[in-house]
Structures are given as structure tokens and as C-alpha cells.
Amino acid sequence: MxxxxxxxxxxxxxxxxxxxxxxxxxxxxxxxxxxxxxxxxxxxxxxxxxxxxxxxxxxxxxxxxxxxxxxxxxxxxxxxxxxxxxxxxxxxxxxxxxxxxxxxxxxxxxxxxxxxxxxxxxxxxxxxxxxxxxxxxxxxxRPGRRLPESPARPFPELTAREREILTLIAQGYTNPAIAERLVLSPKTVRNHVSIIFSKLQVAGRSQAIVLARESGLTKD
Incomplete structure (x- = not known):
């Protein structure tokens, strides 16, 4: 066997x-x-x-x-x-x-x-x-129950970790603060942020914040 x-x-x-x-x-x-x-x-x-x-x-x-x-x-x-x-x-x-x-x-x-x-x-x-x-x-x-559907989320191209970091950016967290909150190295956070900006095609933090807030991401 x-x-x-x-x-x-x-x-x-x-x-x-x-x-x-x-x-x-x-x-x-x-x-x-x-x-x-x-x-x-x-x-x-x-x-x-x-x-x-x-x-x-x-x-x-x-x-x-x-x-x-x-x-x-x-x-x-x-x-x-x-x-x-x-x-x-x-x-x-x-x-x-x-x-x-x-x-x-x-x-x-x-x-x-x-x-x-x-x-x-x-x-x-x-x-x-x-x-x-x-x-x-x-x-x-329970009557009428079925497997709940996954709700549509903004920015489906982002991973769960990237979406989490974008949410914190939109809430005003700096990279060092994000690193401390998520128990990540500053370098890891910087890498994630760079990838997020690239995926969202934004030039910097302010554009990412506006995009995230307009999408309702901070309400998740």
C-alpha cells in the first residue's frame, strides 16, 4: 500500500x-x-x-x-x-x-x-x-438556508494581506505603524505597498487613499 x-x-x-x-x-x-x-x-x-x-x-x-x-x-x-x-x-x-x-x-x-x-x-x-x-x-x-455567497469585494486583484494593508493606509497608518500592527518587517510592508500601488496603477499614497475610501474599503 x-x-x-x-x-x-x-x-x-x-x-x-x-x-x-x-x-x-x-x-x-x-x-x-x-x-x-x-x-x-x-x-x-x-x-x-x-x-x-x-x-x-x-x-x-x-x-x-x-x-x-x-x-x-x-x-x-x-x-x-x-x-x-x-x-x-x-x-x-x-x-x-x-x-x-x-x-x-x-x-x-x-x-x-x-x-x-x-x-x-x-x-x-x-x-x-x-x-x-x-x-x-x-x-x-434551517428552512431556506444555503451556502452563503461570497460578497463582491473591491480590488479583487489584491490578496487578502494587500487589501488589509490598503485598508490601514486609507485609515491613515504609516508604513512603520502597519508593520507594528501586523507584526511584519518594515521591508515586507514596503514591498506590499509597492505591489499595491502597481496593481491599482496609482502614483502614490494619496491616490491610493482616495481610491480605497471611494470604494468603501474602509467600511469592510
Whole structure:
């Protein structure tokens, strides 16, 4: 029996260490083929390693887990992406489902539960932790309920991180203040700002602020 090739995508080293240890204990079933610490790394490593399953965190630097999931599945739809996160709000759950994730587990799940979820995801099955499954069943049991549509957002060409930084710019934050608020390096913020200006085709900060405020971005 071929082992299930798993890629871990999470920016927390302690959590990755624990998850890797769990998977190594199941070496007859699972093989860890790589670890990514950002959404961008997850996308590139997915193309390079071609895992059967990706354990995807939602909140990572740069490209978040939802956007990384969408990009990966757009090019390699056979990969089973299993979200493993601390977020249990409806918006995150439905966003993951819309992006194509095969499952959604909360961090803190029992080891056996995680292994079963990996095996199920590798077979193309949908798997959710009991708490998430109960919430989904409760949601859809209500008359007239359906999967909520993702509302149209301004500047769809921006990543979630870029949109977040543009919002802070429009609210009057300086680059150093943005770096401190988002726990990023000043250089990273400068790079993001430069990319934002390029994508929006604006000459500078004042034009970006006007554009963001006119679009209603600061109301998100």
C-alpha cells in the first residue's frame, strides 16, 4: 500500500513540530513530503511535491490559507486540502468550502481524528470535526438556508494581506505603524505597498487613499 503524501502548511513552528511528530508515528500510512510556512510556499511546494493531502492553516503571512487553497486546486484539483485551524466561525468555514477544501478540523483535535481525516481526504471524501459538522447540519436544517455567497469585494486583484494593508493606509497608518500592527518587517510592508500601488496603477499614497475610501474599503 502506497503511503499518503502529506504537505504541512502552517507558520507556527511548535505546532508544525507536534504535527510532524504525530505523522511520523504513522509512518506506515503517512509520509511527510514537506513543510510550508506561508501561503506562497504552500502553492509552490504543492506544485513541486505533488502531495496527496495538504494540512492547511488559514492564517499565514502573505497569502492566506483560503487563497492558497484556491490557487493550488486551480492547477492541481486532485490534491485533498484539509484545513487545520483555530478559527471556527461561519465565514471561515464557508470560505474554505467555497475554495474547495475537503475537510475542516480544529487545532486540538485528537491524533486519531486527524489521521482518519487525512485518510478520508486522500480518498476524495469530505471530513469535518464533530463540532464543525454539527454547526453545518444545524445551519442547513434551517428552512431556506444555503451556502452563503461570497460578497463582491473591491480590488479583487489584491490578496487578502494587500487589501488589509490598503485598508490601514486609507485609515491613515504609516508604513512603520502597519508593520507594528501586523507584526511584519518594515521591508515586507514596503514591498506590499509597492505591489499595491502597481496593481491599482496609482502614483502614490494619496491616490491610493482616495481610491480605497471611494470604494468603501474602509467600511469592510
Amino acid at each position: 502506497n503511503r499518503i503524501r502529506v504537505l504541512i502548511a502552517d507558520d507556527h513552528p511548535v505546532f508544525r513540530y507536534g504535527l510532524r511528530a504525530l505523522l511520523l508515528a504513522e509512518a506506515s500510512t503517512v509520509e511527510v513530503v514537506g513543510e510550508a510556512t506561508t501561503g506562497e510556499e504552500a502553492v509552490s511546494m504543492a506544485a513541486r511535491c505533488l502531495p496527496d493531502v495538504i494540512l492547511m492553516d488559514l492564517n499565514m503571512p502573505g497569502l492566506n490559507g483560503i487563497e492558497a487553497t484556491s490557487r493550488i486546486l486551480a492547477s492541481t484539483p486532485k490534491i485533498g486540502i484539509l484545513v487545520l485551524t483555530m478559527f471556527d466561525d461561519d465565514e471561515s468555514i464557508f470560505a474554505a468550502m467555497r475554495a474547495g477544501a475537503r475537510g475542516y478540523l480544529l487545532k486540538g483535535a485528537e491524533g486519531d481524528e486527524a489521521i482518519r481525516a487525512i485518510v478520508s481526504a486522500s480518498k476524495g471524501e469530505a471530513i469535518f470535526s464533530p463540532a464543525i459538522a454539527n454547526r453545518l447540519f444545524g445551519y442547513f436544517e
